[in-house]
Amino acid sequence: MTSYLVRRFFLMLLTLIGMSIVIFLLLRLMPGNIADIMFDSAGFVDPAEKAALEKELGLDLPIPVQYWEWISALVVGDLGFSYVSEMPAIDELAPRIPITVKLALMALGFSVLFGLPLGVISAVRQDTMLDYVLRVISLSGLSLPSFWLALLILMAFVTYLGEIPIYTDPPDNLWDELLLYTIPAAAVGFRTSAIIMRLTRSSMLEVLRQDYIRTARSKGATDNSVNYYHALKNAVLPVTTIIGFEAAFLIGGLIITETVFNIPGVAHFLVEAILMRDYPIVQNLVMFIAVVVVLINFIVDLLYAVLDPRIKYAD
């Protein structure tokens, strides 16, 4: 077990180092930097001033040196300064992270709550009318773009309630906050719940064909026992993986939803920072996302070992 953990840790570290190089190079490949954008919007270009700004931000240094400066600072927890606000990047990011995390958790809760049971029902009632309806709903979840869904929800609010529930000021208390996040979380969670539902269904169908299901029936087990005990206990294993995976990937859906609902979370902030070439924000934020993804995958692997008696990370 220990050697497994050590090995996993080094692989995670390797992945993250690779990620940092990829993201750093991609950002340096971008046409134009913050200096270009600022001077473009100012309407004139004085090469000397632009060079001075680039020098101040360290953009004139060779790329390996820039990379080294970023990483060596990152290791000691120094995220640098935002080019746009000139505030420490950590101060820009820190208040936004909890917002996105809350949204993501709500969306995930929503997805599991709907996706898992509906997937099981769909499989158990395979090829019935109910199954067809559930499959069409889950496919819509995969097909409706989350930003459109969000816009439709906004439209419904405008039409029937006359007001738009978008974020204006920080909510006063937790209850208001949860209320405010319900709709965006549902808009994002719909897709995830559809993914969970589809995987649960196909996993259940796969399991229901296994020999041990026939064995259970031959013992006289009831349909409920066969479906919800014998089959589900097995079928839920691959679903765990996808739930972990999707938990990390919810951030993708949140990029859009936070933008539409004007919620000041990190996902929304990422797009703004990319458009402004605010490197310290983008590279640190993308690294943060990568760390979360890698950690969640690791946790899911460990959880799998708990759920599946066949897996033991002995060595």
Added chain:
Amino acid sequence: MAATIDHDAELAKAGAGVEGKWGAFLYFCRRYPLGAAGGVISLLFVLAAIFADVIAPHDPLATNAAASLSAPDQSFVMGADMMGRDVYSRIIHGARISLAVGIGSTLLGGLLGVIIGLMSGYLLGWFDLVMQRIIDIMQALPLLVMALVMAASLGPSLENTIIAISIPLIPQVARVIRSNTLSLREMPFVEAAQALGMSEFRIAIRHILPNTMAPFIVLATAQLSSAILTEASLSFLGLGIPEPHPSWGRMLSESAAEYVRTAPWLVIFPGIAISLAVFGTNLLGDAIRDLLDPRQRN
């Protein structure tokens, strides 16, 4: 319980007596009604893209100040946008972009993924080790985040959008092809080919590659719909197809939240176009998976 069994009805349900291509087609439609519906939607989507010039009543790029934000009427069946461009014509032409990006990035990502997966699974050794780590890195970011950064770094254009979306599609394909290759190379027919002295390259291309195509097609149809959706998202965020091209996502982005109140047709119709196209490809993809994936068969 054995009283009334209609042999013919039971057989028809099971698909007996299916003959020829036409018969197989009809059977597919009967067995997978949702898939057939998806096929029809996908076909409409493709036809709209091919014959956009013939179908669209207006030039999708022609602006008309007088028609700015005009509601759906006889000349603008789906209304007009702020610059007075016909929404319907733009949606028809938008099918081209969606289809080009969808198919382009799925094929590009698929091709690279197949090459990497096949080489990884067949050569193993250091190549596989390095590739596995690279794939790990690529999978450490959500598709949209990866595509977002790629699109931003490449700059907005049709070609760059295709590349930006295709790269994050590679790891999934490479994984599936690699694991299939790993099991295939242990198969007796591969060992037989080796025993006959066939070259490794020839074995990989002639014997292993064709056998990985079924799972690849299943995956590629699923990726096609997510590529279309990702293009719409990127364009919505202003990082995909640049103006004035009529991309569906772009049509929704132009401060759409503002038009929710004043010009809902600008929100509703492009959204329906995206949803329908993705829904259709998803339905078709599901049916193809049921058909090709032997584990899903009864």
Added chain:
Amino acid sequence: MVDTVNENIASDTGAEPVAVPQDTILEVDRLQTYFYTRGGIVKAVDDVSFQLGRGETLGIVGESGCGKSITALSILRLVPSPPGRIIGGEVRLEGRNLLDCDEDEMRDIRGNEISMIFQEPMTSLNPVITIGRQIGEALILHQGMSQNEAMEKAIEMLALVRIPEPQQRVKEYPHQLSGGMRQRVMIAMALSCNPKVLIADEPTTALDVTIQAQILELIVELKEKLGTAVILITHDLGVVAETTQRVVVMYAGKKVEEAEVLDLFQNPMHPYTQGLLSSIPSLGILSGDSSQVEERLTEIPGMVPALNDLPVGCAFAPRCPYADDQCIAAYPPYEERSSGHWAACWHSDKLGGRTHG
């Protein structure tokens, strides 16, 4: 072991000249199970009848795909549907037709009055549920035991099937056991409610040869101990010779021959049975005919016909050395050729006494 069984056969045959014992527990009567597939109707079980006496061991023999497993699944009404359907006949357990029972009644019978052991011990146990719970399930269901009582009984059953350290094993998962051990668990599970009938579908096929004998011995021993009637489905005539009293031979979904085991071995009346017998090496010794040992093993030429495209006449005709126009034109009647020995062949007379063996 072979000797004792043979003695049993001999004494049974002596005491009861009629093949069907008076005290019948299970009767399968003109059973028909069809599969509706893209390729047409597959007559997996077509007009199959047999009786099982109390405490008797009946063998059902045939190649893979001849319908013997589907017959077993039909008895428990576990044929996967679609595509399978039981479309005719009766299965009577102590006179009660199981095909008329509703699902609830059927569940009371499964695992309680009729149990089944499957071919694949590696895949037939649920990988994420402990062995104890899997054995205990039937006890809780059918005997209303509590969880604790069921565990106690599960340990008892594991000891009965001679699994070492049953207290430990009961808490383990299937993957921690070998194939032979898992099949013992399957047996413990099947016998936990002391069923009247045990159906063993190729219980030893997937196991190592060395383990096969142990498992068979265990089934025979427990059958004697508990008085269970056993239907043993196999393609291995050696297994049949060692364990059963009466044999039904199936070919292409139909019953082609039925006889006392010794009678069948010495005097096969269907060319298919004869073919099966001459393709096993140990036969010479068993039939007491030493010349057989010297003879080369023969195989049955050709392949089992596709069940969705059976000929009008005898299904075995294309592979049969005795086939003539009559065989191709019409299906032979299933008749009693000698006392308690039934066969469906136009040429049974020519086969008598193994003169052509």
